Amino acid sequence: MALSPPSLLLFSLLSLLLLQSSAVIPRMLFLVPQQPLVLTYHKGALLKGNYTVNLLFYGSFTPVQRAVVVDFVRSLSAPATSVESWWGTTGLYGPGGPTRLSPGRVLLDQDCSLGKSLTDSDLLALASRPPHRGAITAVLTAPDVLVDGFCMSRCGFHDAGRAGRRGRVRYAYLWVGNPATQCPGNCAWPFAQPTFGPQTPPLVPPNGDVGIDGLVINLATLLAGTVTNPYGDGYFQGPPTLPMEAATACTGIFGGGAFPGFPGNLLVDPASGASYNAKGLAGRKYLLPAMWDPRTRQCKPSA
DSSP: OOOOHHHHHHHHHHHHHHHHGGGSOSSOOOSSOOOOOOOEEOSOOOOOEEEEEEEEEESOOOHHHHHHHHHHHHHTTOTTOHHHHHHGGGGGSSSSOOEEEEEEEEEEETTOTTOSEEOHHHHHHHHTSSOOTTEEEEEEEOTTOEETTBTTTBSEEEEEEEESGGGOEEEEEEEEEOOTTTOHHHHSTTSSOOSSSOOOOOOBOTTSOHHHHHHHHHHHHHHHHHHHSTTSSSEEBSOTTSOBOTTGGGTTOOSBTOBTTBOOBOEEOTTTOBEESEEOGGGOEEOOOOEEETTTTEEEOOO
C-alpha cells in the first residue's frame, strides 16, 4: 500500500491557499454558515500507547540542527509544555487513549549510502533499517539530497512497510526533506516568501534556521497523520488516495484569525523577533500546525 498522497496535500493545499490569498479580502464575510469540517473514522488501526520515534538523518545536518529536531520529539510527551498540549489532541481520535511519543534511535547516514538522488523505494529501504516494534521511523534528508517529487508535489509523506516472516508485521514510517535551498517558499512557509500568492514578508524562525524550522512543521504534520491514519483506514476526509488528515486538513493555519496567506496571530519573541506558537523542552520554541479537534470539529491552533 502507499500513503504518499497525503504528502501531496501537504504541498498542494498550501499552494492553493497562497494562490487564493491574492484574490480575497482579509476579513471574509460568509452569507451562509460554513459546514463543520469532518474527518471520518474508517475503523482501521490507530497507533495508541507508547511509541518511539527513530530519527534517521540522511546527509549533512549539524549537531545544532539535530538537537532542534530531537528536542521537538522529546517535547511531544513532556508534561507542562505547550508542545505536549498540542500533541494531546491526537489522543481524542478514536478509542485507546493517548499516543505517547519519545525519541528512539538517532541514526546518522552522513555519507549518503544510497546516493543523493532518492526514490520512494530508497526511502523505504532506509526506513527498514531500525527496529520496528513500537516505533515510527522518520527519515530526514539534507538540503542537497534530491527526492522524487520533493518541492514539485510534496514536502514529505508517511507510509507503511512490512517486516518479519512473510511480511506479517506492519510498521509506520515517514520522510521529510529539509527545504532550505530547494524550495523554502513551498515547504518552509511562513518562514520564507511563498512561491505563489502575494509576497508577504517571511516570519523569523524560532530556532534561527528556515530549513529546520520548516522541517519541524512538516514533521509535526506527518507525525499527526501517522498516528491517526497509519495504514490508510484511520481518520481522514476525501478519497483514500488523496486524504486530508489531522493536520493537513488545517493547512496554512497556525494561529487564531488565520486566512489564506496569513498564518494567524502568533507569539513573538521580544528578543529575536521570532514567531512561534509552542514551547518545548530546553527552552525551545516551535511553530506547529493547527490540528483538527474531533470534539469541536474545528481546526485547533496551538497558540
